[in-house]
Each structure stands twice: as C-alpha cells, then as structure tokens.
Amino acid sequence: MPDPTAVSSSLDELSEGMAAYEEELADEIAELAKRREWQTIQEKSEYAKQMRVFAAKIIALKEEWDRLNGLDDLAEPASGGDADSLPVTARTRWEKLGDKIRVQTEGGRSAYSNVIPVWLFKELALSALNRIKSDGYVKTSDVLNVKLDTIVEKSEYKRAPRLPVYVTFKVLVKEGLFENPDSNSHRYTLVGGNEQALRSFLDRLD
Numbered sequence: 001m002p003d004p005t006a007v008s009s010s011l012d013e014l015s016e017g018m019a020a021y022e023e024e025l026a027d028e029i030a031e032l033a034k035r036r037e038w039q040t041i042q043e044k045s046e047y048a049k050q051m052r053v054f055a056a057k058i059i060a061l062k063e064e065w066d067r068l069n070g071l072d073d074l075a076e077p078a079s080g081g082d083a084d085s086l087p088v089t090a091r092t093r094w095e096k097l098g099d100k101i102r103v104q105t106e107g108g109r110s111a112y113s114n115v116i117p118v119w120l121f122k123e124l125a126l127s128a129l130n131r132i133k134s135d136g137y138v139k140t141s142d143v144l145n146v147k148l149d150t151i152v153e154k155s156e157y158k159r160a161p162r163l164p165v166y167v168t169f170k171v172l173v174k175e176g177l178f179e180n181p182d183s184n185s186h187r188y189t190l191v192g193g194n195e196q197a198l199r200s201f202l203d204r205l206d
Contacts, residue, residue, distance in 0.1 A: 007065060012114070016105075016163050019166065029044050032044065099118050100115050116155070121168050124164060127147055129190070133195075140186070169188060173188070
C-alpha cells in the first residue's frame with residue numbers, strides 16, 4: 001500500500017514554500033515603500049492577501065489528508081493555548097541526523113518539517129555572512145539570488161529553491177546567531193556582530 005505520509009510531507013513542503021514566497025513578497029513591498037510607489041504597494045498588498053488565503057487552503061488540505069489517513073494522531077498536542085499564535089522561532093526545532101539537518105516548525109494546524117544537507121546549510125549560512133560583512137545586513141532573497149544555481153543543480157530542492165534558504169535562516173535565528181532588529185524590514189544581522197560564534201557553530205556541524 002502506498003505510504004500516505006509521502007503526500008503529507010509534500011504538502012508540508014508546499015506550505016513551507018508559500019511561507020518563503022510570502023517573505024520575499026514582503027521584502028518587495030518594503031522596497032517599494034522606500035521608493036514611495038504607493039499604487040504598486042496597494043496592488044502587491046492585495047496580491048499578498050490572496051496568497052494568504054491560498055496558503056490557508058494548503059494547510060486545510062493537509063489537515064483533511066491527515067485526517068483521512070489517520071496521520072493527525074501523530075501530531076503532538078500544543079500546550080498552553082494556540083501554538084500557531086507563537087512566533088515561528090519559538091515553534092522551530094531542529095536536529096542533526098548524519099549529514100543532514102531536520103528542521104521542524106511545530107504548532108497545531110501549521111506544523112511542517114524539512115530536511116536539508118549539512119553542506120548546503122553551511123554554504124547558505126556563509127553566503128549570508130558574506131552579505132552581512134559587505135552590506136551590514138542580509139535578506140533571504142540576497143542569498144537565494146547568489147546560491148540559486150547551487151541549490152537547483154546540487155540539491156533536491158530544484159522545484160522549491162527558496163525553502164533551504166528560509167529554513168537556514170530560521171535555524172540561525174533560533175540559535176541566537178541572526179536577528180531581525182526591524183521586524184518589518186526582513187533584514188537580518190549577526191547578533192552582537194559575532195562572526196566567530198557563527199563560524200564555531202558551523203564547525204560543530206561537521
């Protein structure tokens with residue numbers, strides 16, 4: 001009998017891809033605001049609202065699939081109220097499994113997980129570090145632009161290249177290495193400017 005968890009995992013990946021896409025869209029709107037392109041901002045904002053509705057449909061579809069196949073019983077119940085209301089970082093858990101990193105975002109109806117190779121995680125983190133050193137900050141779209149070919153050609157994320165970048169940033173924020181001082185800008189910096197802390201963390205992954 002086919003394994004229904006494979007479909008559930010695919011829906012997880014699609015949900016994560018939507019989250020990454022929304023973040024890039026927010027970056028684009030922030031840049032438009034700097035240029036005071038108000039009409040375009042309004043159009044993009046309306047589009048963003050439609051994307052939120054679409055993302056909610058994906059989550060609902062996964063919920064229905066999991067219920068049909070008895071997979072919803074595998075999810076741990078959220079404690080202390082609605083886990084979806086917690087910040088993403090607070091709901092993120094990760095672990096190293098051999099030469100891969102498994103990252104899980106927990107919480108009720110929006111739980112999902114992804115696995116990325118350690119080598120790719122490190123490349124993306126170092127690319128982000130280089131951008132911070134040159135510009136003072138980094139956005140997920142900056143790293144995606146630089147590492148797109150690498151992701152597409154050498155990883156399993158050919159159809160969703162945003163995902164490993166998005167997941168890498170989540171782990172680095174979770175570990176207190178990256179921070180987003182202005183939550184509306186999607187610009188990340190090194191916590192305390194501590195480059196050595198990041199490099200030491202990456203070395204420990206070997």
